[in-house]
Every structure is written in C-alpha cells, then in structure tokens.
Amino acid sequence: MLADRLKLPLAPVGEATERPITVAIVAMGGQGGGVLTGWIVKLAENAGWIAQSTSVPGVAQRTGATIYYVEMMRASNGRKPILAQMPTPGDVDIVMASEFMEAGRSILRGIVTPDRTTLIASTHRSLTIGEKSAPGKGIADSPAVADAIGVTARQQIMFDMDALAVRNDSVISAAMFGALAGSGALPFGKEAYHAVIQGDGKGVAASIRTFDAAFDRTQAKPDALAEPSGGTLAVPVVPTHSADARLAPLLAHIHALPDMVRAMAYAGLQKVVDYQDIAYGREYLDLLADLHAVDRALDGGSQNYAFTTNGAKYLANAMTYDDVIRVADLKTRAARRDRIAREMGLKTDQILHTTEYMHPRMEEVTGMLPAGLGRWIKQSGGLYAWLDRRVSKGRRVRTYSLRWFLMLYVLGGMRGWRRGSLRHAEEVAHRDAWLADAKALARGNYALGVEVLKCRRLIKGYSDTHARGLSKFDRVMAEIRHVQRRPDAADWARRLRETAIKDAETGGLDGLIQTIRSFA
C-alpha cells in the first residue's frame, strides 16, 4: 500500500510553512505569569499583529504548576489568523520558565525541541512541598535539568532572574521580559518592550531597570558571565595558630591528624568549643584520637581515613546536643540580633523586637538539674507530673525585653553547670555506647564501622522529634547488630539509615526490617 502511494506524482498541497510565533510560559500559580503573558500580547498588538493568549488558572493559581500560551501572527489582507489554544509538542518557538524545575517539566511536555525552541529559564529554585517536607535531603537534582536543556533547546538563556529582579526592587516577570527581548527571539526592538512596560502604569521605573539589567545580562558574551562554579570545592585551610594562646595545644592535635581529616576536625572542634569551652574541645580531640587509633590499626589510610573523618563530624554533633542552655545562648548573642536586623532591613530610626515561640517541658528542666536530683524527680512520678503541668506550656518570649533577656542570658551562661547535669550524663552514656559500637564493628568490617558513625544523623530535633530520632537510632542499631556478620552488612546499614531518615510518615523502616528478618 505504502509503496503504491509513494509512486503517486504528488506535489505539496498548500502553504503550510506560514505559522504563528508560539510562546509558552510555564510558571507557578500566583507568580506573575499572567502579567508576563499580558505584556507579550501587548507587545505583538502594538506592532499591529494579532495575538491570542490562553491559560487555565483554575486550582493551579494556588501555587501549583501551570502554563500560559501565546500565539501571534500578522493579519493577511484583513484576514485574521486562526490561532491554537494549546502548545503542540515540537512546535513551540519560545518557552519561558519562571523556575528551574518548571523548565524541566516543560521539557517533559515535549514543548522544547532542538529545531526551534528558545528556552528562557530562571535558574532559581522554588522548592516543591515534596522536596521541603522530605525528612533529610529531598531537593531535586538541578544539574539533570541543565543537562536536558543542553540537548533540547535550540537557544538557551539561563540565569537567576528572580535574584536579578530582587536586586532591582522588582518582580521576576520584568526580568523575564528583559531576557525575552535580549534573546532576539521575537522580531521587536527594545523600545517596543519599553513601551509595553511604560503603558502599565505601576512600578514602571523598577520594572524598566530590571528589564534593562536582564536584557544586558542576556546579550553579554557568555565568557563574561562565567559564574563562580559551585563544583570546585576549595579545601579550607586549617589555621596553624590562633590569637588565643589556649588553643595552641588543640591546634597541634589537629595538625597531628592526617590531611584529609583536618578540616572536618577543625570544624568539629570549633563547634564543640563554641558550645562549651576549651576543656570540652580537648575531650572532643581525645575521643577523636581514640577513633583515629582504631582507624590506623585497621589500615584506614587505604580508605582515606573515612572512619576518623566521619567520627570527627558526628562526634562533634553528638557532643553539641541541643539543650536549653544552648538555645538560650544562641538566642542572646549579639551576632544573632545583627543578622535579624540585616534580614529585616532595619533602619536607624526603627526598633526591632523578636518573640520566641518556646514550649519547655519538665523533661528539659530535669535535664538541667544535677544528675542525682534530676533522676530522683524523674522517678517520683506524682511530683514530676505535678511539676510538668506547671512548666509545660507554650511561652512567648520577648527576647529583647529586659526581663526575658536577663532570664535567657542567665540560662545561656549556665555552661559551667552543664557537665554535671542529668542530660549530660545521659548524652555521654549514649555517645560512649555508640562510639564503642562503632569501634567494635569497625574491627570486623571497616565500612560497617563508618556506617554506624553516620547513624548519629538519625538523632536530631527537640522533644518528641528527638525521642523519635533516638528510637529510630536504637532500632537501626539493633538491626545492624543482627546483620553484622554478613559481608554486605555495611550496605544494609546504609539502607537502614536512609530509610529511617525518610521514615517520618511512611513507615518504610518497618518494611525494611521485615525484609531483613526474612533472610537474616
């Protein structure tokens, strides 16, 4: 059949090449996609073209992903072109994405194709609810989108249009309009774009400024734009001495460690000393030295001393557990107030206050008491419950009122008291058991020892979250002991930990444990 057809003497029927210019704007609802669409329509109409836009705001107007579509064409002898209402895969000239993952979504729709599409995408991210609410790290992989843009777009214009707009006191639509003008993808001059913005009447100066900045940024030569690439991680140089003489011996300890461990150990030491004092820093280094001794004995050098490095990291986190003293200390620091003032853009004739939302429980109070007393109260159920009813409630703390500040300041200054507290005793016991486990398991299986150190990541947060973290840690550790003799024990430990991190809502840990129990 086909062969018969092909033998027919056929000429092309009709003129199919004359097409409208097609523009798709992929955006999030409420992000100004409608404004940009309106501008593009106006731009074409001002030039005497026929332009048609369509959209489906619907429910997506509440922060969901949505798409606006514009077609434009000249009238011919008074006849208006018939314009389509939806983008056709493979037939879109310009795609504008106001967010980077939305650019990725447009590629998946097939509307970005190498033969015709100019892709104008802002590289900033507005995280989706899934990415934000994922326990642990859930942020999508932007480089994958960049890779796909590389093979799909005929022309690509990518930069952080949101930041550029913010720098110029305007909104992203103005920056994107500037990028569109700069791309030269539409047959209209810069003045025509200016005229559209000026016709708008609102925030014109800032919009024009933003438009121009984006226009210039788009037209600049690529090499002039080389942004500092995030790929090359400069290894921080660890100082060899300090202005504070008391630190000298500690620094010497750090420099006795292998190269690849030092940066992490320094960061850990910084955190521990900042949390408590120099003596606590020394304790940290001593514990780290223990870990390193095991590491050396196990020929850790061949593993880049992963055991020591992870030890340096997670030990520092374990030693700087979050307690009332820590929170009070952080909240009362001068640097903290300065940071907030900066973020709020505080001017000299304005006054800044902050209100903290705190909910102390008796648990935190007993944690602060000397270990013996704390234990006694905890065990006397009636008294504990009575006290808890008085303590445990939400408190709005006016940080920079004298009364509250003094209270927080005194609490934050109780660092000397901390090492005798019940909480500290509990934390030390937990920490030591964990380190002992890590060392013991590392002797049988180096990688497994490293994984055990990393399990410390499970413990975080305050109150219930903290308790849940502890229980997850215990369950993961129990399973690890269960599989410790398997050659792939480290893999299972890693899977257990990753699953436990993501377990906040899904209950995936139970399933994995069942799987493990089915064979081990």
Place this chain on the structure above:
Amino acid sequence: MAERSFAREVEHLRLGEGDVFKGEAILAITKGLLQSGVSYVGGYQGSPISHLMDVLSDAKDVLDELGVNFQSSANESTAAAMLSASVMYPLRGAVAWKSTVGTNVASDALANLASGGVTGGAMVIVGEDYGEGSSIMQERTHAFAMKSQMWLLDPRPDHGAIVDLIEKGFQLSEASNTPVMLQVRVRTCHMHGSFTCKDNVKPAFTIGDALNNPRRDLSRIVLPPAAYEQEQEKITRRMPAAIDFVRDHKLNEFFGPEAGKVGIVLQGGMYNNVIRALQYLGLSDAYGNTQVPLYVMNVAYPMIDTEVAAFAAGKDAVLMVEEGQPEYLEQALNTVLRRRDINARVRGKDVLPMGGDYTAHVIMKGIQTFLEDHDSRLLGNRPPVPDAADILSDPRVEKLKSVVPGRPPGLCTGCPERPIFAAMKLVHEELGEHHVSADIGCHLFSILPPFNLGATTMGFGLGPASTSAFGGKGNKRSIAVMGDGGFWHNGLTSGIGNAVYNKHDGVFLIVDNFYSSATGGQDILSSRAENKDRSTNNPIIDAVKGVGAKWVREVDRTYDVGKMRATLKEALTTTQEGPKIIIASSECMLNKQRRVKPQVARRIKDGKRTVKERFGVDEDVCTGDHACIRLSGCPSLSVKQLDDPLRDDPVATIDNSCVACGNCGEVSEAAALCPSFYRAEVIHNPTGWDRFKEKLAMGIIRMLQGRRDTRRVAMEAA
C-alpha cells in the same frame, strides 16, 4: 467582590458601536449580554465564570443605566430558577456557572424551565471545565442539553463569533420558546482576543413592566396534564422551530471546498485546533483556508439533520471531531445518515481518543489516520509534522521523569486554614486517625501533602452530608469539613440541618474565611466587609443555632493552634449528643493582604507608629528534621542547605514573602517541636516612649552581650 476592583474591566462594558474590545473572552461574553438587551443576569462564581460575576458586581452604574437586575445567586439552582422570569414575560435573561458541577446543581430548575418553555430569551452560560487543569470531574454538559431539550451553542473560539452567537442565541430561544445554553471551554474563557462592539441595548420591556402586569398560563406549569402536552410541544413545535432558525440564520458554518471524498464535522469549540491540525498536515493555511470540507457545528444540539446529511452525501467518509465522552454527536450523526441511507462512513472516536483534551496534536493524529484510510492522496508528500518523540526518548530527557517533582497546588502563604489542618493532624497523632470528609473550596487542599487529610468530596457544600452514614453513636466520630461558601450554597440545610434532625453524633467543622475565597474572594452572607449593595455580616453561628444545633464552638482566630486542637479534641470526646459544630474563623489572607497592605504603607508614609512583622528561623537552632514543614506547607517556609560540613540536612528558612500569620510559631509551640522560630517585629515611626525603652533595654543588653562575647573562645574561620 470586596478587596479587588474591576473598574478597568467595567469600562469595557461601556464600549459602543464600532469600538474595538480587546481582552478576555469571558468579558466579551459579558459585553455580549448587554448588547443583547438582557433585563436580568444571575449566576454562581467559579472558574472560568468568576470574572463575569466579578465584573458585573462592580458594574452597578452601567447596569442601572440599562435597567439590568444583576445578582450573585445563592447557588446555581437559584440562578437557574431566576430564568423563570422569562417564562411568562418577554424578558431576556442570562445566568452563568461552572459546568458540569453547576449544571448538576441547577438541573432541577432547568428541567422545569425547559419543560414549560420560555417567552423571553433565556440563556445559560456554562464554563465547561474539561481537560488539562480542570478542577472537577470530567463530564459533558451536552448530556443536560439533550435530556431537557435545551439548545446547546458551542461557538468557534473567536470573540466576534461568540458575541454574535449570544445575540442569535436569544433570538433562537425566543423563536423556539426554549432556553439555550452557551458552552465555552476554560481556555476560551481566558482567551485574549478582540471584536468590534455594538451599543448596549436597553430592554424595551422591563422587570417593572412584568411586575406591574402579572401574567399566568396554566399550560406553562409542569403539572399533568400540561407536562405531557409540553413534551409533545417540544417534539412537534419547539425542536422544528429551532432547526429552522439555526438553518435559516446559518448558525453552523461550512468551510473549504464543497466537494470532496471526505469531510470533517466538528464542534465549534474545536475549530481552532482542527485548523492547526490541518495546517500541520499541509491542508490549510494559518488563516483557515482549508482544503478539506468542514462543517462547524456552532450549535452542538440539536443536530441539523438536513445540513449534515447534505454535507455527508456524496462523500466516502466523514470524521466527527467531538471532545469528551460518550460520543453523543457521533451517534446522532450515524442515526441521521442511516435513516436517510447515506453511505458515507462515519469515523470519530475510533481514530480519536474517547476522552481527554483534543489538542491540535491529538486532532492531527486522528485526521492523519482518517485520511490515510479514506483519502491518502490529500496527505501529499507528507511534509514532516511537529514531533517531540525523538527528543523525549533521549536518555537525558528520560532521566528528568524521575527528577522533576510534582507541584500540587496548596494553601497560600498565611492561609488561615493551614493552622486548622495542622491542629487536626496533631489531634490525629493523639487520638488516632478519623474519617474526614472533605468539601469543595480552598480547604480541599488538605487532601494533598503535607496534610493528607480527607477521604472523599461529594460536591460543593456536601462535606457534612457525606458523613450522613457515619452518624451513629458509640464509634469513633467522623469529621466533616465545609467552607463558608459551601455552607451558604446548600450546606446549612443539606449538612447541618440534616445532622441536627437525624441526631448525627459527628464533628462538623465550618471554615469561615469571610469570602468565597477559592472562586476569587467574592462576598457572601457571612462576609465581614460592609457591602453597600448586599447584606453581609450575617454570622454563621446564628444560622447554625437557628436550625437547632446545640454544641457549637467558635474559634475566632484559627492561628491559635492550641485552642483549635483543644476544641477539636473536645468535639471528638464530649459525651453531649447531636452534632458537634465548630466554626473556625479568620480572614482569607490573600484578601486580607489586598486590604491591609496599602493601609500599612500609608500609615508608615504618614509617620504613624506601625509594627511590621515577619517570621524567621534561627538556623543554628534548627536541626533540619522538617517536622514543622510537614505541619505547614506554607509557600514562604522552605529549606536551605547550609555551608557547614558538619550538617547533612538542609534547615528550615522563611523568605520575605512571609506575612507573619504565626502558624509556624504556633505549631511548633503546640506540638512542642523546637524553639527555632521567632517573630521579628520592626516598629516604624516609634514613639518617644518606644525609643526610651529601647535605649534603656538595649544599653544593658549590648553590655551583657559584649561581656559574654569577649569571654567566649573565638576560633578563626578555616
């Protein structure tokens, strides 16, 4: 519409003969009604119809000049019943709503209206929310038109064509004594285009004339024996009259060559995409010069049998392009051709998909298959058609499928409904999961992450009614959610009244945010704004108590998560009989910001003491477990990766779009999550007393901070 002005759009309604209108089609439709001399307009808001309602709400002056009675109806049923003004009197009237949901609600009144018939032109504008981006079930209004025998207009997506068909539609309605429906799809409603206007027409016969000269005619009322006669009248008189009118006034259009082996029959609304599809296949230019004969049904019901028969006669095959299912038109077409023994093959849903959007791409593939089977010569040398299949199969693009996360809609920044669902989630953690029946409205976003609350939705205002089966005592109680919009739409009777009467033991949560928010922030009975044209400030609690509810609690600030949680808990555990009703009230933040933002800016500019607030997170205190986000989902609350080698997980962060509603602080306090959140308050134009207190306190604070800083061991940054 309390907080948004449509003054600019209202100006469009004043355009006169020869002026060119440029704007959205839904506004062109509004203008078309005024050009047709309507006496009254009603309707219920909802995408894509909201704009029509909003603009008319703001257009009192224009409407008064023309003597048009406009009202925002209580629901679609009310709107449909409003058309009864056209039964006895030569009054033209129109009502509008989102379809098919609104038509479902209206169909009782519509069926009565259609049975008795009309004297004045009666038109229902339905915004057909079908296909991508739709927020409702996927059905067709077409079925309603057929069952009640109302004529269904489906104009080409062109402002001029639509406006023209509105005018002709009223004439058709009057000529056939039948109400008509004008169906416009969402994309068409939101389509920007232009048309040349005519002057608005002031109705010759007014509402006042009707009231002053009341008329009745028993044969127009649906009661036996009139009801039987009305059915016969539909068949023998009204339908033939309609067919004659449609044919005589050429409401349907023919394009392209008269003769041909094949032809395409299409709904008017499909025209633009069919032309584009033909263009891809080299069979039309961009201006609609098609080489394939087209029969465009701007009237989708009834089918004009003589026209379609003439079109198909002598052709080998015709293709029916009909969006949605079932394929009513294809069936009708087959009936027409078989009855006349015309042997053109009818193709349709066998080469086009049964359901879903008929995009240019989808139609192109259907036409391609159709032509290959029946007239492959037309496909010529087959120039390449747009195709993204190759690039979509590139591994780097394939990989994106697992990378690009879904972006479901959610509650706005600062939404007062967020703390309600956060509280409900906390209650579930304490008392276990409960059956939650959701409703239509912004609060329906509770079914999505991060709240994941709500098992069913059964229609607007029917959240409470849909727990009817679960009202028995002694079980875990059901929770029904309903918004203020749904409450006044029908929920007061269908939900609350029903629960009181049947002694339902469950919990009924009414979310009161002072507006019909999901549809754009229109005023309703319980809105707190003063509205000079409407009666507002009628509290929900009075209505609820009025129908006999006893256990009623009000939470007047939904952001009080602790109180919200305690109230829910009490409702779920109290021993009191009957429905437990909670009214949770706080103003819709979107509308509040529209109202308050300019006020705040003015106060600051005028030198008045003003406090501006925003929330923040102390990143050193945040441990990155994201529990707060799982109880919020606020767009301004996100996460960021810190430049700290000791930290694995990103920490919470709040951007400057925060409106300081307080949800994150309240939630972390109520759930005892963590002390990371703070509210920052900046006092603009502080008073002398403010300054004095500040100077005193900060003097001491700075001194203490300095003291501690010097004692702290400072390690240099690496």
